[in-house]
Amino acid sequence: MDSTHLSTRLSAVAEFVPLGARLADIGSDHAYLPANLLRNHKITYAVVGEVAKGPLDNAAHELRKHDLLATSSVRLADGLAAVKNTDAIDTITIAGMGGILISDILAAGTQRGQSFETLILQPNTDESVVRRWLNTHNYVITDEEIVQEDNHFYEIILAKPGNQILSEIDIAFGPYLRIKKTSVFVAKWQKERDRIMLIFKNLESAGKTNTENYKNWQAWYNQINEVIS
Numbered sequence: 001m002d003s004t005h006l007s008t009r010l011s012a013v014a015e016f017v018p019l020g021a022r023l024a025d026i027g028s029d030h031a032y033l034p035a036n037l038l039r040n041h042k043i044t045y046a047v048v049g050e051v052a053k054g055p056l057d058n059a060a061h062e063l064r065k066h067d068l069l070a071t072s073s074v075r076l077a078d079g080l081a082a083v084k085n086t087d088a089i090d091t092i093t094i095a096g097m098g099g100i101l102i103s104d105i106l107a108a109g110t111q112r113g114q115s116f117e118t119l120i121l122q123p124n125t126d127e128s129v130v131r132r133w134l135n136t137h138n139y140v141i142t143d144e145e146i147v148q149e150d151n152h153f154y155e156i157i158l159a160k161p162g163n164q165i166l167s168e169i170d171i172a173f174g175p176y177l178r179i180k181k182t183s184v185f186v187a188k189w190q191k192e193r194d195r196i197m198l199i200f201k202n203l204e205s206a207g208k209t210n211t212e213n214y215k216n217w218q219a220w221y222n223q224i225n226e227v228i229s
Protein backbone atom coordinates (compact mmCIF):
# COMPACT_ATOMS: atom_id res chain seq x y z
CA MET A 1 0.00 0.00 0.00
CA ASP A 2 1.03 3.61 -0.64
CA SER A 3 -0.71 6.91 -1.35
CA THR A 4 -1.19 5.88 -4.99
CA HIS A 5 -2.86 2.58 -4.13
CA LEU A 6 -4.77 2.62 -0.87
CA SER A 7 -5.74 -0.61 0.86
CA THR A 8 -9.38 -1.74 0.64
CA ARG A 9 -9.81 -0.49 4.22
CA LEU A 10 -8.41 3.01 3.64
CA SER A 11 -10.22 3.24 0.27
CA ALA A 12 -13.49 2.70 2.14
CA VAL A 13 -12.54 5.48 4.59
CA ALA A 14 -11.65 7.77 1.64
CA GLU A 15 -15.04 7.09 0.01
CA PHE A 16 -16.79 8.80 2.95
CA VAL A 17 -14.67 11.99 2.78
CA PRO A 18 -16.74 14.88 1.38
CA LEU A 19 -15.41 16.55 -1.76
CA GLY A 20 -13.52 19.76 -0.94
CA ALA A 21 -13.10 18.86 2.74
CA ARG A 22 -10.52 20.37 5.06
CA LEU A 23 -9.40 17.17 6.71
CA ALA A 24 -7.51 16.19 9.84
CA ASP A 25 -6.22 12.61 9.81
CA ILE A 26 -5.42 11.66 13.39
CA GLY A 27 -2.91 8.84 13.86
CA SER A 28 -1.75 9.12 10.29
CA ASP A 29 1.40 6.99 10.28
CA HIS A 30 2.55 7.23 6.61
CA ALA A 31 -0.11 9.85 5.70
CA TYR A 32 -1.23 7.59 2.85
CA LEU A 33 -4.87 8.61 3.25
CA PRO A 34 -4.45 12.43 3.28
CA ALA A 35 -1.73 12.24 0.59
CA ASN A 36 -4.04 10.20 -1.65
CA LEU A 37 -6.94 12.61 -1.11
CA LEU A 38 -4.76 15.68 -1.79
CA ARG A 39 -3.20 14.11 -4.89
CA ASN A 40 -6.68 13.33 -6.24
CA HIS A 41 -7.91 16.87 -5.41
CA LYS A 42 -10.65 15.41 -3.24
CA ILE A 43 -9.68 17.60 -0.27
CA THR A 44 -8.27 21.11 -0.16
CA TYR A 45 -6.15 20.93 3.01
CA ALA A 46 -4.96 18.33 5.50
CA VAL A 47 -3.69 18.34 9.05
CA VAL A 48 -1.71 15.18 9.66
CA GLY A 49 -1.59 14.40 13.38
CA GLU A 50 0.70 11.85 14.97
CA VAL A 51 1.58 11.14 18.58
CA ALA A 52 4.83 9.31 17.71
CA LYS A 53 7.93 10.80 16.09
CA GLY A 54 8.78 7.86 13.76
CA PRO A 55 5.34 7.71 12.08
CA LEU A 56 5.31 11.52 11.95
CA ASP A 57 8.61 11.48 10.02
CA ASN A 58 7.17 8.87 7.63
CA ALA A 59 4.11 11.07 7.09
CA ALA A 60 6.24 14.16 6.40
CA HIS A 61 8.36 12.13 3.96
CA GLU A 62 5.28 10.96 2.01
CA LEU A 63 3.86 14.49 1.78
CA ARG A 64 7.22 15.97 0.74
CA LYS A 65 7.72 13.23 -1.87
CA HIS A 66 4.50 14.26 -3.59
CA ASP A 67 5.05 18.00 -3.12
CA LEU A 68 2.03 18.35 -0.81
CA LEU A 69 3.53 20.40 2.03
CA ALA A 70 1.91 23.64 0.85
CA THR A 71 -1.57 22.18 1.43
CA SER A 72 -0.83 20.19 4.57
CA SER A 73 0.53 20.54 8.09
CA VAL A 74 2.25 17.68 9.89
CA ARG A 75 1.96 17.95 13.67
CA LEU A 76 3.27 15.95 16.60
CA ALA A 77 0.29 15.94 18.97
CA ASP A 78 -1.97 13.72 21.04
CA GLY A 79 -5.23 13.15 19.20
CA LEU A 80 -7.31 16.17 18.23
CA ALA A 81 -4.86 18.54 19.93
CA ALA A 82 -3.27 18.54 16.44
CA VAL A 83 -6.20 20.63 15.18
CA LYS A 84 -6.23 24.41 15.72
CA ASN A 85 -9.36 26.57 15.33
CA THR A 86 -7.62 28.55 12.59
CA ASP A 87 -7.27 25.36 10.47
CA ALA A 88 -11.05 25.46 9.85
CA ILE A 89 -11.09 21.66 9.74
CA ASP A 90 -14.52 20.22 8.93
CA THR A 91 -13.71 16.50 8.58
CA ILE A 92 -11.86 14.14 10.90
CA THR A 93 -10.59 10.68 10.01
CA ILE A 94 -9.35 8.32 12.71
CA ALA A 95 -8.51 4.90 11.30
CA GLY A 96 -6.62 1.77 12.24
CA MET A 97 -6.82 2.07 16.04
CA GLY A 98 -8.87 0.37 18.72
CA GLY A 99 -12.36 1.68 19.36
CA ILE A 100 -11.57 2.58 22.97
CA LEU A 101 -8.62 4.75 21.90
CA ILE A 102 -10.76 6.41 19.20
CA SER A 103 -13.47 7.19 21.78
CA ASP A 104 -10.85 8.57 24.19
CA ILE A 105 -9.46 10.84 21.44
CA LEU A 106 -12.98 12.10 20.63
CA ALA A 107 -13.76 12.61 24.33
CA ALA A 108 -10.59 14.66 24.87
CA GLY A 109 -11.54 16.79 21.85
CA THR A 110 -15.05 17.34 23.20
CA GLN A 111 -13.57 18.40 26.54
CA ARG A 112 -11.54 21.02 24.68
CA GLY A 113 -14.78 22.23 23.06
CA GLN A 114 -13.97 20.78 19.62
CA SER A 115 -16.75 19.54 17.37
CA PHE A 116 -16.65 18.73 13.65
CA GLU A 117 -19.08 18.53 10.73
CA THR A 118 -17.99 15.04 9.71
CA LEU A 119 -16.34 12.21 11.61
CA ILE A 120 -15.12 9.14 9.72
CA LEU A 121 -14.02 6.47 12.15
CA GLN A 122 -12.53 3.07 11.45
CA PRO A 123 -11.98 1.17 14.68
CA ASN A 124 -10.05 -2.10 14.40
CA THR A 125 -11.79 -3.42 17.52
CA ASP A 126 -14.59 -2.39 19.92
CA GLU A 127 -16.77 -0.79 17.24
CA SER A 128 -19.69 -0.80 19.69
CA VAL A 129 -17.72 1.43 22.08
CA VAL A 130 -17.38 4.02 19.31
CA ARG A 131 -21.08 3.84 18.42
CA ARG A 132 -22.04 4.18 22.08
CA TRP A 133 -19.76 7.21 22.46
CA LEU A 134 -21.28 8.91 19.39
CA ASN A 135 -24.79 8.09 20.62
CA THR A 136 -24.18 9.80 23.95
CA HIS A 137 -22.18 12.79 22.68
CA ASN A 138 -24.45 14.50 20.18
CA TYR A 139 -23.39 12.73 17.02
CA VAL A 140 -25.67 10.88 14.60
CA ILE A 141 -24.39 7.92 12.60
CA THR A 142 -25.40 8.68 9.02
CA ASP A 143 -23.83 5.74 7.20
CA GLU A 144 -21.57 2.75 7.70
CA GLU A 145 -19.53 0.39 5.57
CA ILE A 146 -17.81 -2.91 6.24
CA VAL A 147 -14.91 -4.33 4.24
CA GLN A 148 -12.75 -7.43 4.43
CA GLU A 149 -9.00 -7.71 3.97
CA ASP A 150 -7.76 -11.29 4.21
CA ASN A 151 -9.18 -12.62 7.47
CA HIS A 152 -9.95 -9.20 8.98
CA PHE A 153 -13.19 -7.26 8.92
CA TYR A 154 -13.19 -3.47 9.20
CA GLU A 155 -16.17 -1.26 9.95
CA ILE A 156 -16.22 2.39 8.89
CA ILE A 157 -18.60 4.74 10.68
CA LEU A 158 -19.70 8.11 9.29
CA ALA A 159 -21.11 10.55 11.87
CA LYS A 160 -22.42 14.14 11.91
CA PRO A 161 -23.53 16.40 14.77
CA GLY A 162 -27.09 15.71 15.92
CA ASN A 163 -29.13 13.51 18.19
CA GLN A 164 -30.38 9.97 17.79
CA ILE A 165 -31.27 7.12 20.05
CA LEU A 166 -29.65 3.87 19.05
CA SER A 167 -30.95 0.53 20.35
CA GLU A 168 -28.54 -1.95 21.89
CA ILE A 169 -28.78 -4.01 18.67
CA ASP A 170 -27.82 -0.92 16.64
CA ILE A 171 -24.85 -0.30 18.93
CA ALA A 172 -23.66 -3.90 18.73
CA PHE A 173 -24.12 -4.46 14.98
CA GLY A 174 -24.36 -0.97 13.46
CA PRO A 175 -27.67 0.73 12.52
CA TYR A 176 -26.79 0.80 8.81
CA LEU A 177 -24.67 -2.35 8.66
CA ARG A 178 -27.39 -4.56 10.09
CA ILE A 179 -29.95 -3.23 7.61
CA LYS A 180 -27.63 -3.38 4.57
CA LYS A 181 -26.60 -6.89 5.70
CA THR A 182 -23.92 -7.29 3.01
CA SER A 183 -22.18 -10.61 2.46
CA VAL A 184 -19.10 -9.20 4.25
CA PHE A 185 -21.24 -8.27 7.28
CA VAL A 186 -22.76 -11.77 7.37
CA ALA A 187 -19.28 -13.33 7.04
CA LYS A 188 -18.00 -11.25 9.97
CA TRP A 189 -20.77 -12.44 12.25
CA GLN A 190 -20.59 -16.04 11.04
CA LYS A 191 -16.94 -15.96 12.12
CA GLU A 192 -17.98 -14.66 15.57
CA ARG A 193 -20.62 -17.39 15.75
CA ASP A 194 -17.95 -20.03 15.02
CA ARG A 195 -15.83 -18.57 17.83
CA ILE A 196 -18.74 -18.83 20.25
CA MET A 197 -19.28 -22.48 19.23
CA LEU A 198 -15.74 -23.22 20.44
CA ILE A 199 -16.49 -21.42 23.71
CA PHE A 200 -19.63 -23.59 24.11
CA LYS A 201 -17.54 -26.75 23.57
CA ASN A 202 -15.00 -25.66 26.20
CA LEU A 203 -17.68 -24.76 28.73
CA GLU A 204 -19.54 -28.02 28.04
CA SER A 205 -16.46 -30.18 28.52
CA ALA A 206 -15.77 -28.32 31.78
CA GLY A 207 -19.35 -29.06 32.92
CA LYS A 208 -20.17 -25.34 33.07
CA THR A 209 -23.39 -25.23 31.08
CA ASN A 210 -25.60 -24.19 33.97
CA THR A 211 -23.79 -20.92 34.55
CA GLU A 212 -24.50 -17.22 33.99
CA ASN A 213 -21.53 -17.09 31.62
CA TYR A 214 -22.91 -19.91 29.43
CA LYS A 215 -26.34 -18.27 29.32
CA ASN A 216 -24.82 -14.93 28.31
CA TRP A 217 -22.93 -16.57 25.44
CA GLN A 218 -26.13 -18.36 24.41
CA ALA A 219 -28.04 -15.06 24.36
CA TRP A 220 -25.29 -13.41 22.28
CA TYR A 221 -25.23 -16.41 19.88
CA ASN A 222 -29.02 -16.22 19.43
CA GLN A 223 -28.82 -12.46 18.89
CA ILE A 224 -26.25 -12.93 16.11
CA ASN A 225 -28.43 -15.61 14.50
CA GLU A 226 -31.42 -13.28 14.52
CA VAL A 227 -29.48 -10.40 12.96
CA ILE A 228 -27.87 -12.39 10.14
CA SER A 229 -30.77 -14.72 9.35
Ligand code: SAM
Residues within 6 Å of the ligand: 010, 026, 027, 028, 029, 030, 049, 050, 051, 052, 055, 077, 078, 079, 080, 094, 095, 096, 097, 101, 105
Ligand atom coordinates in the same frame (compact mmCIF):
# COMPACT_ATOMS: atom_id res chain seq x y z
N1 SAM B 1 -4.40 5.77 10.26
C1 SAM B 1 -3.43 4.91 9.61
C2 SAM B 1 -4.12 3.75 8.98
O1 SAM B 1 -5.32 3.55 9.24
O2 SAM B 1 -3.49 2.99 8.24
C3 SAM B 1 -2.39 4.46 10.60
C4 SAM B 1 -2.86 3.48 11.64
S1 SAM B 1 -1.57 3.07 12.77
C5 SAM B 1 -1.94 1.41 13.11
C6 SAM B 1 -2.08 3.96 14.21
C7 SAM B 1 -1.30 5.24 14.37
O3 SAM B 1 -1.95 6.04 15.34
C8 SAM B 1 0.13 5.04 14.83
O4 SAM B 1 1.00 5.67 13.94
C9 SAM B 1 0.15 5.70 16.21
O5 SAM B 1 1.39 6.34 16.49
C10 SAM B 1 -0.98 6.71 16.11
N2 SAM B 1 -1.61 7.11 17.36
C11 SAM B 1 -1.94 6.31 18.41
N3 SAM B 1 -2.51 7.05 19.40
C12 SAM B 1 -2.55 8.32 18.95
C13 SAM B 1 -3.00 9.56 19.51
N4 SAM B 1 -3.53 9.62 20.74
N5 SAM B 1 -2.88 10.68 18.78
C14 SAM B 1 -2.33 10.64 17.53
N6 SAM B 1 -1.86 9.51 16.97
C15 SAM B 1 -1.97 8.36 17.66
